[in-house]
Amino acid sequence: MSLRISTAPHMHNPLTTQRLMQYVFIALLPTAAWGVYAFGLKALLVLILSMASAVLAEYLWQLIAKQPVRIKDFSALVTGLILGLNLPATAPWWMVVVGSVFAVIVVKQLFGGLGDNFLNPAMAARAVLLASWPVHMTSSAFVSPTFFKAGVDAVSAATPLSAKSATLMELFLGQIPGTIGEVSKAAILLGFLFLLITGTISWRIPVVMTGSVFLFSLLIGGMTPEAALMATLSGGVLFGAVFMATDYVTSPITPLAQVFYACMIGLIIVLIRTFGSYPEGVTYGILLMNIATPLIDRFLPRKIYGHQKEAKKA
Amino acid sequence: MLTKTFKRGIHPLHNMHEGKGQTRDLKTREYVSDTVVISMAMNIGAPAKPCVKKGDHVDIGQVIGEAQGFMSVPVHASVSGEVVAVDSIPSLGAGNVQAVTIKNDFADTWVELKPLGSVEKVDPSLVVPAIQAAGITGMGGASFPTHVKLTFQAGATCDTIIVNGAECETHLTADYRLMLENSTRIVDGLRAVMRALNVKKGVIGIEDNKPEAITAMINASKGREGVSIRPLKTKYPQGGEKQLIEAITGRQVPSGGLPIAAHVVVLNVGTCAAIADAIIDGKPLISRICTVTGCVRKPANLLLRIGTITEDVIGECGGYSETPGKVVFGGMMTGICIPNDQMPIFKSTNGIVVLNEQQSRSKDESPCIHCGRCVAACPIGLNPYQIKVAADKSDFAAAEKLHVMDCILCGSCAYQCPSRRWLTPSFKYCKDHITAEAKAKAAAAAAAKGGNK
Incomplete structure (x- = not known):
């Protein structure tokens, strides 16, 4: 009788990468x-198109590059969905495709595929679209929710950041213009709750990041608490904090490093919003800290069992 | 209940009803087979040398393999009968080892035993030699010769003996049953060692998912000088030597050092019971409790003679319940796969777990997604995902810089990894390579020195 042989451990936590995605x-x-x-x-068409083109781009790339095809791991699908949620419902179809393909091919696959990208693919794609076609990406492209104002699609409206017209409740529920995914804070929090319950992410990055946006809005932006709260609920802060800054690949690993990373994102967002000429704090805040992540991971020291005394001597 | 523990760690099947549930309530029963194959290499260090030949008659407890030096223990016949072969069998590591095969005559005749009497009255200086003569090695799995552990180099001091009753591995209940059924012997063994080393404090650590064992040990230790029971949080690897020491004393063993550097000696509960048998009855180590579980028809806790063949043990447990894929000596987290079921059990075989085909299938690695679960699991505080990058490139210097040598190979990181990366196997590969390289370097240096003379 022949038996299989392998090194321990002989069992695994049932949680897999695919399940996490x-x-x-x-x-x-x-x-x-x-x-x-x-x-x-x-909006539905934008989401479907962004997901389909992301998955197809990944599939074709892996086929051409003679790599194992890993589209079943759901990661391209998630990237596509996140990118779609970062676009306004009015986005032209070709821009959606360019964004998805850029995210998957340039940001992810060219740097080695899943796990090796140093920027969040969807966030980097959003930055590229923003720089290339600002008219289609910023407030001029944002429409009010159809049921909320009678004006419907054709009417463009300013985001609350530039003209503080919405109430706090409208901001929270998502009765405001914006990208498809960022408007409803209630829906985002529901997703956050699910991620916490399933143990997919820890609370640290989302909570610390939104908290620091609020805090720095008070301190640096010189806002009243109410205005700071509005600022925190405006734009893509919450969506970015829950779904983009928490991307495993591009965020630090240890608790302390995560707190530092999230805090810095908040600081950059407020600095850009306060002193920049561009209203895109969240995108660049997250991208800049993505780049800093390997550094943070490397330089925040950890206590290793049995090494404490040496550290004290040194 | 006030429990203590270490940092990080994981919870694989930590509820008693999972894994351990198959056997926890099964009383230990003895099983003796027709034939035993007794390996001469059951301890870390030098293997014993066979001192019987084919055709010899042996009694139980008779020395059949002589210790070769200090880092070695003798091997004893575990049944009475005729030696039918002295040859070599495959080892669990690399290459073959010598083994003595004895056909059991079921006469159960013992050699003449020389009991030393009560552990509270025995001459302390006789204890450690008796432990070596009885062939006792660490019975929790590592097989380190116990008398070596109890012999200190000049300047070393010990203030606490810790007895490991954590049994944090999945599936195994051998130590649990021993604590319930033979509590007094465990305390006797601990007392013998405390007296031999003149140590005033003995602590028995038990995970809090075994309240019955905690109660039994508390009762058995009543009125015994310096002995206390310490409930521990149920968490893997709570029974790891370093984690146990940290949980109980708050001290850490310095990197690269032995527990004695933290003024502690750690013994398994099974080892303690074997020590008591050696002192009180003069009996050498010839049998042990082994949990047989997983895909067998009748899981059991069996008292087995050392050298019992796995196939016979499985037969005693009603046979395989499914086509076996892997048969593991030990638990699921650190156990060793045996190549076939002709492998005999060793002094350290605390369990035989049979996995079916599906459980045994090797998992393909997928890319690391940097989720940090390995970091959150590592009881040592290493960054397993970084070490794996170095290991994949066979960059041993980088792996060493990332402290791979501090890895205890507990498997927690690999258990948690959602990408099923072969973390622990890679680290074992690194550690083996670095150790071998250091040895080769030392040997070369010694040779060069010799040449100069």
Whole structure:
């Protein structure tokens, strides 16, 4: 009789990468559902197109590069969905495709594929689209939710950041113009709760990041507490904090490092919002700290068992 | 209940009803087979040398393999009968080892035993030699010769003997049953060692998912000088030597050092019971409790003679319940796969776990997604994902810089990894390579020195 042989351990936690990606996908669904409800069929088409082109781009790349095809791991699907949620419902179809392909091919695959990208693919793609076609990406492209103002699609409205017109409740529920995914804070929090319950992410990055945006808005932005709260709930802060800054690959690993990373994102967001001429604090805050992540991971020392005394001597 | 523990760690099947549930309530029963194959290499250090030949008659407890030096223990016949072969069998590591095969005559005749009497009255200086003569090695799995552990180099001091009753491995209940069924012997063994080393404090650490064992040991230790029971949090690897020491004393063993550097000696509960048998009855180590579980029809806790063949043990447990994929000596987290079921059990075989085909399938690695679960699990505080990058490139210097030599190979990181990366196997590879390289370097240096003379 022959038996298999392997080195221990002989059992694993049932949680796999695929399962984790599925959890993130599920956590994004409330946000996506609200986006489609608020912005109509057009939003649904943007989401489907961004997911389909992301998965197809990954599939074709892996086929051409003769790599094992890993589209079943859900990571390209999640990237596509997150990118779609970062776009306005009015985004032209070609821009959606360019964004997805850029995210998957340039940001992810060219740097080695899953796990080796140093920027969050969806965030980097958003930055590229923003720089290339600002008209399609910023407030001029944002429409009010269809059910909320009678004006419907054709009417463009300013984001609350530039003209503080929405109430706190409208901000929270998502009755405001914006990208498909960022508007409803309630839906985002629902997804956050799901990610916490399933143990997919820890609370640290989202909580510390939004907290630091609030705090720095008070301290640096010189806002009143109410205005700071509005600022925190405006734009993509919460969506970025829950779904983009927490990307495993591009965020630090140890608790202390995560707190530092999230704090710095908050600081950069407020600095850009206060002193910059560009309203895109969240995108660049997260991207800049993505780049700093390997450094943070390397330089925040850890206590290793049996090494304490040496450290004290040195 | 006030429990203590260490930092980080994991919870694989930590509820008693999972894994251990198959056997926890099964009383130990003895099983003796027709034939035993007794390996001469059951301890870390030099293997014993066979001192019987084919055709010899042996009694139980008779020395059949002589210790070769200080880092070695003798091997004893575990049944009475005729020696039918002295040959070599495959070892669990590399290459073959010598083994003595004895056909059991079921006469159960013992050699003449020389008991030393009560552990509270025995001459302390006789204890450690008696432990070596009885062939006792660490019975928790590591097989380190116990008398070596108890012999200190000049300047070393010990203030606490820790007895490991954590049994944090999955599936195994051998130590648990021993604590319930033979509590007094464990305390006797501990007392013998405390007296031999003139140590005033003895602590028995038990995970709090075994309250019955904690109660039994508390009762057995009543009125015994310096002995206390310490409930521990149920968490893997609570029974790891370094984690146990940290949980109980708050001290850490310095990197690269032995527990004695933290003024502690750690013994398994099974080892303690064997020590008591050696002192009180004069009996050498010829049998042990072994949990047989997983895909067998009738899981059991068996008192087995050393050298019992796995196939016979499985037969005693009703046979395989499914086609076996892997048969593991030890638990699921650190156990060793045996190549076939002709392998005999060793002094350290605390369990035989049979896995079915599906459980045995090797998992393909997928890319690391930097999720940090390995870092959150590592009881030592290493960054397993970084060491794996170095290991994949065979960059041993980088791995060493990342402290791979501090890795205890507990498997926690690999258990948690959602990408199923072969973390622990890679680290074992690194550690083996670095150790071998250091040895080769030392040998070369010694040779060069010799040449100069």
